[in-house]
Amino acid sequence: MADISEGWSETMDAIEETQKICDQVKPQVEEKTKRCYEEFIAVKYRSQVAAAASFLIKVHVGGCSYLHLKLLQNAESQIVTVDVQEDHCKDDCLVPF
Template identity: 60%
Template structure:
């Protein structure tokens, strides 16, 4: 039997090339509101949820001991297939769990 619950979040997985690409695509959106420029912006791990598109919850290393948790919605191809940042949490650490917010 599968551990996946329809509409539920996956378990935390190690980030891959696709996750890093999503981070690169949304980096400007993340930097806009706090007007910060992150020299480092590396996806570490993520969770996902299939809805009318895909929600991603991504842990991003931004330098030193600093991490962000990002909520990103990836639209379906019929809706332009773009990624939109729907939430950012600052002041996280390496061992903080990814909890949907």
């Protein structure tokens, strides 16, 4: 059964638009984690639309390593990195945090 808590969509496979969002926030994520990523590939995502759009995205960063990103689209339509969870693996569920 899908976890659709707090208005979040079901987890879906990443699409081209998801990767474009990841490409935009990669420098923000690298600054937050103090790491540089050669690979930064969107794998899965969830979205929530309320006053502003929010996204949870699972990103493959090489080997067996994955990040979970929490992003927000602000009033100026810019995507901002709210939080990053490190040390995830391929099978970890993408849950709101």
